[in-house]
Amino acid sequence: RALFIFWRAHVDLGLNWSPSLEIREKHELITKGIYKLIRHPMYASQWLxxxxxxxxxxxxxxxxxxxxxxxxxxxLRVQAEEKMMLDSFGEEYKNYMQKTGGVIPKF
Incomplete structure (x- = not known):
């Protein structure tokens, strides 16, 4: 399951994926696929x-x-990533945070 979650996250991110913390040109907030349930599926897979x-x-x-x-x-990484996303996407990311869990889905 961990490997599937990791793979699914890469597929859903597409060209937005990066091994470093960066916002790319034409970067968009991904809220579909596995990101509809959790904000950090790659970290969820690593926890598993x-x-x-x-x-x-x-x-x-x-x-x-x-x-x-x-x-x-x-x-440390999630704190930096959340700050970067809030700085880049503002209110849209705040709303997304309220709807989804970090590594565990909100029910």
């Missing part, structure tokens, strides 16, 4: 991988180390 690793690896220490490394990265 990181949580599954300690359960799947024979070495629990290595599995939990991945989790400890990922947690601060996640919070």
């Amino acid at each position: 991988w990181v949580i599954a690793q300690p359960l799947l690896l024979q070495n629990w220490v290595a599995g939990f180390l991945n989790l400890l490394i990922f947690i601060p990265f996640y919070f």
